[in-house]
Structure formats: C-alpha cells, structure tokens
Amino acid sequence: MSILPILKWPDPRLSQPCDPVAPGEDVSDLITDMLETMYDAPGRGLAAPQVGVMKRVFVMDCGWKDGDMTPVICINPEIxxxxxxxxxxxxxxxxxxxxxxxxxxPERITLRWTGLDGAVQESELTGFEAKCAQHEYDHLDGLVIFDRLSDEDRARIEGAYLETLK
Structure with missing residues (x-):
C-alpha cells in the first residue's frame, strides 16, 4: 500500500475521459492505494484520473470523518x-x-457499478452521497468543478486558483 500523488489542475489528464476497466482486469492494488490516499488527503472521494490512472474507477466514503470508515468502491460506474x-x-x-x-x-441519482468482488451493485443516492458520487463520476468523464460553473463564475474562481500557482 502506498499514498499516491494527487494531480493538480490544470494537469491535462484531469480533462480526459477514462477507459473502462476490462473484464478480469485486476485493479485491487490501485483501489487499496486510492483508499489510503483519499483517507490521508483527507478527502471523501477520489477518482483514478486524480492519481494519473485513466480508468473508470472511483472510491468514496462520505461518513468516515464523522464515524466509521465505510468505503464504497465503484468500478465502471454508470449514473x-x-x-x-x-x-x-x-x-x-x-x-x-x-x-x-x-x-x-441533481438531488438524487441511481448509481450502478461493479464492486471489487465483481458483483454489479445499484443504489439510489441522495444528499451528500449523491453529490460526492456525481463529483467523482465527473472526473471519469474528464470534468472538474470548473466545468459545472457559469462562464463568469469559472473565470473568477479558476483565475484566482491559477494565481495561487504562480
């Protein structure tokens, strides 16, 4: 297990759509590292492209900061x-x-994904879980929060962020 470096915007990989995980492809080491990285960050979600792996995988744990760790591992998720x-x-x-x-x-989504055990799962998510899953799902399509803003808000917030990188 290891903590992976998290890519920072405007790394071009964060704007690229990811490839599906192939049937039988072993992503267990990647998922272990992603979970360790997410908890260390400390975040509540992390998508594979954020650690430079262009695969349709994300992990999330919306409640761990307030209680027990209950990670959700989503391979090839679909809304x-x-x-x-x-x-x-x-x-x-x-x-x-x-x-x-x-x-x-959207306030609610139905998410379908494959778990690490290969079983297909589906769940209706609301509240923070829905927001987190949609945020991580966006990363798999090459989208970041800036892409969800009006042109005016994007220019303001992205511009201020880019200034901090100088």
Missing part, C-alpha cells in the same frame, strides 16, 4: 437515473485545493 430536482452546494476538490465552488447537481 442510470437522476432527479429533475436539483440542489446547489459548495464543493471542494483534492485536485483543485483551496478553490471551492458552488455547484448545482
């Missing part, structure tokens, strides 16, 4: 349904540190 009702809330990103943004997303 199969989403509510018309939306909610807005502040989101941060381990790849864009200290640059939170107000993002609007």
């Amino acid at each position: 199969v349904a989403s509510s018309e009702e939306v909610v807005s809330g502040e989101e941060g990103c381990l790849s864009i540190p200290d640059a939170p943004a107000e993002v609007t997303r």
